[in-house]
Each structure stands twice: as structure tokens, then as C-alpha cells.
Amino acid sequence: MTSGNPAGSQRRDAGRPRGAAVVAAVLAAVRAELAETGFEGLSVDRVARRAEVNKTTVYRRWPTKEALVAAAMDGLRTDLADSPDTGDLRGDLHALAAPLAEFLSRPEGAALARAALHAGSAQDMAALAAERMSEQASGVFAIAERARERGEWREGADPQQVIFTLVGAILHRVLLEHADPTGTWLDSLVDLVHRGASAR
Numbered sequence: 001m002t003s004g005n006p007a008g009s010q011r012r013d014a015g016r017p018r019g020a021a022v023v024a025a026v027l028a029a030v031r032a033e034l035a036e037t038g039f040e041g042l043s044v045d046r047v048a049r050r051a052e053v054n055k056t057t058v059y060r061r062w063p064t065k066e067a068l069v070a071a072a073m074d075g076l077r078t079d080l081a082d083s084p085d086t087g088d089l090r091g092d093l094h095a096l097a098a099p100l101a102e103f104l105s106r107p108e109g110a111a112l113a114r115a116a117l118h119a120g121s122a123q124d125m126a127a128l129a130a131e132r133m134s135e136q137a138s139g140v141f142a143i144a145e146r147a148r149e150r151g152e153w154r155e156g157a158d159p160q161q162v163i164f165t166l167v168g169a170i171l172h173r174v175l176l177e178h179a180d181p182t183g184t185w186l187d188s189l190v191d192l193v194h195r196g197a198s199a200r
Helices: 020-037 044-051 055-061 065-074 089-104 107-116 119-150 159-176 183-197
Strands: none
Touching (some): 020 044, 020 065, 020 107, 044 055, 044 065, 065 107, 089 107, 089 159, 089 183, 107 159, 119 159, 159 183
């Protein structure tokens, strides 16, 4: 008795538990599809084919396109919320903003950001975006506290406004200007925010 699948066509979820490898493959496929088609053209069928899994595997975990994109966002944890301690305020601000700028400079990053802002995807992704923003704000609060201890933080400067300024400017650069948010542009943005937050 022969197998129903030709040799070499085994799917990732065939004959083994649907574990982390399957999840990673599906979320990578979502990001690639978004970069090619945008949220409107996102197809679960194509995601499943690209990830080499059964369509039912996708629907079982993520019943809607919105849930798929939210999971793809959640699967892209960066060091943005880690607030690395570089020893000075400007360095900390740059280290906070650089991973986001680098990700959004890539086609899949910009596509994921556009999908997150899509009117039809609001519920799942808005909740996740709020959670991520909270994590990022916590990172800024840690940066602000260290800067205060060093005498670098300007009295009255709002740490939350700092993250909104950094993240908002980067998103504007990518989504509205369609321009690269890294390199000298990011350096100048960090300089501007640093001057606003610094006591010196």
C-alpha cells in the first residue's frame, strides 16, 4: 500500500505534534504574504501552502486573518522593551528605537504595521498594540529613572511622550513618507528627542 503523498511532499505537521516549528513557519509565512499582498489580499490558503502545513492547522490555532496578524506581531518580540543600559540617555534612547526602526525598514515590517492599522483588523491587533506600547513605555520609564539618577533627565519631561514621539515619528516615516527610518535619519530623530528630554 503506497502513501497518498508523493515523496518529498510531507507537510510540517504530518505525523508529528504541531509544535513551535509549525507556529514559526506559519507566522513567517504570514509576514511574507503581507509583504506581497497586504492585509486585504492575505489568504489562509496561501499562508498554509507557504508554511507547508494543512489549512486546518492554521484555522485551529488562528480562526481569523486578524488573529493571524496579531500572532505575527506577537511573534516579533524585539529588545525594544528591554531598555538596555548604555550608560547615557542618548545611547539608551537610540538602543530603544533602533530595533523597531530596523524591523520597519524591511518590507515585512512595514506590511505588518500597515495591517495593524487596517480598519477591519482593529479588535485583536489594537489590544496587542496596546500591550506592546505598555511594554515599550515601561522601557522608557526605566531609561528615565536611570537618567534621573545621573542628572540627565529634564524635570517635567514625560517619559510616555518620549516613546510616543519616537515610535510615532518612525511609523510616520515608514507608512506616510515611505522612507528609510534607519541610519542618519534615526540618529537625528534621537538627537531631537534627547534634546527635549535632557536636563543638559
